[in-house]
Amino acid sequence: MxxxxxxxxxxxxxxxxxxxxxxxxxxxxxxxxxxxxxxxxxxxxxxxxxxxxxxxxxxxxxxxxxxxxxxxxxxxxxxxxxxxxxxxxxxxxxxxxxxxxxxxxxxxxxxxxxxxxxxxxHQFVEEPFCDIETDLPITILLVDDSPTARVKFRKILDSCGYLTTTASSSTEAFDLATQQKFDIAIIDYFMPDENGDLLCKKLRNNTQTANIRSAVLTSTYSDRVIQSALSAGAIECMFKNEPVALFKARVAAMSRGIRITNRIEQERTRLEGILTSVGDGVYGVNTAGIITFVNPATRNILGYRADEELIGSHPDALFHKYESVNTYASTIDLRHLGLAIKEGKELQGVETIFTRTDGTPIQVELTIFPLRIDGKHEGAVVAFRDVSIRKLLEEELKWQANHDPLTKLLNRKYLEDQLDHEVQRLKRSDEISALVYIDLDRFKYINDTIGHAAGDQLLIEISQQLLGRLRKSDLLGHLGGDEFGIVLRNVDHDNLFSVADNFRELFSSYDFVREGRSYKIHASIGVAIIDCETVSYGEVLANADIACHIAKGQGRNSTHIYDPDHHEKSVMDLELGWSTRIQTALEKDSFHLYFQPIMPLADLDLDDLPEEGNLLEYLVKNQSNHCSTYEVLLRLHNGHGEPISPNAFMPTAERFNMMPDIDQWVLSAAMKRMAALEPELENVTFTINLSGQSLDPDILVPLFSEGIKKYKLDPARFLFEITETTAINDTFAANKLISELKKLGCRFALDDFGSGYCSFSHLKRLPVDYIKIDGMFVKDILNDTMDMAIVRSITNIAHTLGKETVAEFVESADAIRLLKDCGVDYIQGFYIAKPAPVIFKNNLQETKKKLG
Known part of the structure; x- marks a missing residue:
């Protein structure tokens, strides 16, 4: 330090x-x-x-x-x-x-x-004499009435490579400045004939010396002296008693400014020469517009062989013909150009069209400079360049800016712009238009199974199919991914559903063929009406998107027209908000795992049950029981850090097909959490729920297999749950997933049993280990003898098939006693323990510490 x-x-x-x-x-x-x-x-x-x-x-x-x-x-x-x-x-x-x-x-x-x-x-570094070889030496005029000062400072300047000339008075200095070229004048402030500030002012006001940069040199620090010198035109104040290195630094700084200015001027001159000698055409005209001179580039661009073919003629008669302007939609009228030349006005960046000698039109950009000789207006100089290639490039860039490079359809931005124009147009019309929002069903399946190249080809073919169904007034755009939008102008409200549904039928009748296999393609379509009451194009997009999501919710491969008289938008707005929060939670890893115990009934002392609930905490406190199975539950937290029930966001996740991502997140997080458990919890088992959207073993099985290897976990400590409804809806996929995971050593439970249909007949074909009885039969088991009979029957059949049962929604000690009488093997519910972000251990103090 x-x-x-x-x-x-x-x-x-x-x-x-x-x-x-x-x-x-x-x-x-x-x-x-x-x-x-x-x-x-x-x-x-x-x-x-x-x-x-x-x-x-x-x-x-x-x-x-x-x-x-x-x-x-x-x-x-x-x-x-x-x-x-x-x-x-x-x-x-x-x-x-x-x-x-x-x-x-x-x-x-x-x-x-x-x-x-x-x-x-800080280190003082001497300023080099010249930075590059092309720099000219800096010339300095040193003015001081003291011979000693002149000798001292001249030696310093000469040692730095400056070309120094001295003068002993203001009069001598001014005469030298008007006769020779100087870059810098260093002037003593106090001199016998006149002070240095007056000389600074003279140099500044004289056209011959105005470019000299002046600095005042004084032995006295005075606000008045400094202010007077700067006001007179000096750009620097130096002190005779300051260190030599500082004096050198001040002069070097002034020199740098001069060199930079010189280089800029040299570069400007060089570029002017290049532009004059190569590409641009330049010709002069008199006040009548007659050509007086041309440069070689003018002849080359326009196809003329000699200057005489141009000189003496009017441009309008040779290459700037009025017909060409109209034919090729020039941006400038010939009469406007002629008037500018006649009145001596300067015009820059004017785009128009010239015609070559072979009749070929070329787009040019021209600039008109008034020509004045001795203050008299004599005509104009016209400089022009061929911008045909640039215009072609601009058109190409414009096309690219408005089109999707894959499908060659209009892109989302352009379609939104046109949609905005249509909304504004209809505010002054009785016509009705519509936006048709198309979302391909199971496009992800194509991408995942036969590759992204196939997915791209499908989008291209779909685009061509859609284009074949459009009217000339309709607009089709690729909104991104597997979504398309069609603006239907001036449609009949009564026929709108039929028109939109025709696009859906187009997909249904279309087969996508790839590598010898045929794939059926379907789409969900949402339609939003545009009329004089439509507020904005954003509202139209939102309404069409909502209608499309509702169409998907109806089972896909359907068409839905947005109806503002229903509450669809408020519901969908809520769902769209939840979808954003879910996606953010997935990306930022901000979901939370909660755990709810599943307790075996076999060893439970029915005479020692608390009346108030919190059974697990009661048993742990008395060290009479230790629960080893926990259901893993997912929670979001609100802004206050409080858990949000999954009932608030799971429906949205299911509707927006986000459940596979959520299930994968839960599985990964659960494996990581199990690996971090304390040694005394090494026998804990996690039960993990899988949604109906996650039955693909090609994704879930590798994820689980890699996780147990990474964390060195026993797969037998994981039990997966799928609902009865999910299993029945896709028995083949459910059996395949169960089989693949059980090969790794996992176990399975059939959740919400009894809520579906034909439940008993499916039990024999589903290789599950546990049956979780739906909570609707357990909640009122004390008051409803039918519920009790159903629970008893499910338990008996499960035991006959070699499976064990779990009763959910257990809320009282009396319910536990009755469930044990029914033969139920495990219990779960708020009476045992509410879901918590920690796992109870035998030592209650450690448990409470965790909970705190």
Missing amino acids: QEILFIEHSATLRHAMKQSLINHSYVVDIHEDFETGLKKLTEHLDQYEAIILGWPEENNTSTDEMLAILCEAPYDEIPLVVLSHEVDSAKIGWVSSRLNTAFIMWDSFEDTVKTLPQLLT
Whole structure:
């Protein structure tokens, strides 16, 4: 760490500066008087990286010695920051005469920590004479009535490679400046014949010398002198007693500005020459518009062989014909150009059309410059370039900006723009239009099974099929992914459903053939009406999207027209909001796992059950039972960190086909959580729910297989649950998934048993290990003898088939006693424990600590 010597009389200022330095990792050695500070400096010079000095309000021997020694070797090389409450010429003069020194007002003392790094790393570097070989030497006019000053500063300037000329008075200097070319004038402020500021003003106001950059040189720091010099045209003030290195740096800075200006001017001249000699055509006309001269590029572009074929004729008669302007939709009228030439107006970037000698039209961009000779308007100079290729490129870029590169259809942005125009048009019309929103069903299946190339080809073929069904007034666009949009202009409301449904039937009758296999393609279609009451194109898109999602919810391969009289939009708005939150939770890993115990009834003492509930906590507290099976549940948290019931967002996830992603997230998170469990929980089993959208073993099985290998987990500790309805709706897929996962050592449970249809007949064909009795039969089992009979029957049949049963929604001790009497094997519900983000252990204190 860098140590700073800090001397300041005021305790308040010392404290403020000390805190600022410490906060920026400096070590500070503080002294309140100059005598002790001087002693420490002379005895331990190598100890300090820099000095911060509060300028003394009163001078005494120690302050004078300190200021003197800081200007002597070796102390003159140490970086120094001087702080003062006010500025005056004496302080500025002293600071200016010392290298590596900064002056800061106490009001801005916090700037010290910004200045120190610059002082600590600063090195003066001589400015090279020329940066590149093409630089011309910088010429300097040095003006001073003192021979000693002239000799001193000329030697300094000559040593840096500047070409220096001296003058002893303002009059001599001005005469030299009007006779020779100088880049810089360094002028002493106080001179016998006239002060330097007057010479600065003369140089600035004279056209021959106006480009000379002036600097005033003085031995006295004075606000008046500096202000007067700058007002007169000086761009720099230099001090005779300042370090030589600082003087060199000031001159070098002025030189850099001159060199940069010179290079810019040289480059401008060079580019002008290039543009004149190559591509652009240039011709001149008189006030009557008759051509007076042409350059070679004009002949080449227009196809003429000699200047004489052009000179003496009017452009309108040769290559700028009025017919060509109309025929090729030029952006400028010929009469407007002729008027500009006649009136001496300048026109830039005008686009029009010229005609070559072979009759070929070419698009050109021209600029008209008024031609004035001795202040008299004599015509104009016209510069033009062939922009035909550029125009073709612009058209191509415009096409690309408005079209989808894969399907070659209009893209979403352009379709939205046209939709906006249609909305605005219909505000002044009685016509009705519509937006047809098409979403391919199971497009992801094509991509995943036969590849993205096949998916792309399908989109291309679908685009061509749709184009064949459009009227000339209709617009078809690819909205992205597997979604298309059609703007139907001026449609009959009564026939709208039929028109839209025809597009769906188009898909139904179309077979996509790939690698010898045929695939049936279906689509869900949503329609939104556009009329004079439509507010915006965004509303139209939202309504069509809502209608499309409703069509999907109706079983896919259907058409739905948005009806504003129903509550579809409010429902869908809610669902769209949930879908965004779900997607965000998946992307940001912000779902939460909760765990609810599943307790065996066999070893439960029915005479020792709490009446208030919280059975698991009661048993753990008495160390009489330890639960080893937990159902893994998913929760979102609200803004207050409170869990949100899955009933709020799961329907949306199912409607938007987000369940596979959610199931994969839960499985991955559960495996990671199991791997992190404490040793005493090594026998805990997790039961994980799988939705009907996640029955594809090609995705789930590899994910689970890789996870148990990665975390070195026993697959027997995982039990997967699928609902009865899911299993019955797709028995083949359910059996395949169950078979694949059971091969790895997992077990399966059939969830919500009894809520479906023909339940008993399916039990024999589903290789599950457990039957979870639907909670609707358990909740009222104490009051409904039919529910009790159903639970007993399910249990008996399950046991006959070698399966065990789990009763859900257990809410009381009496219900537990009755369920055990029915033969139920396991129980689950709020009476045992509510879902929690932690797992109960035998040691209640550890459990509570976790929960806290």
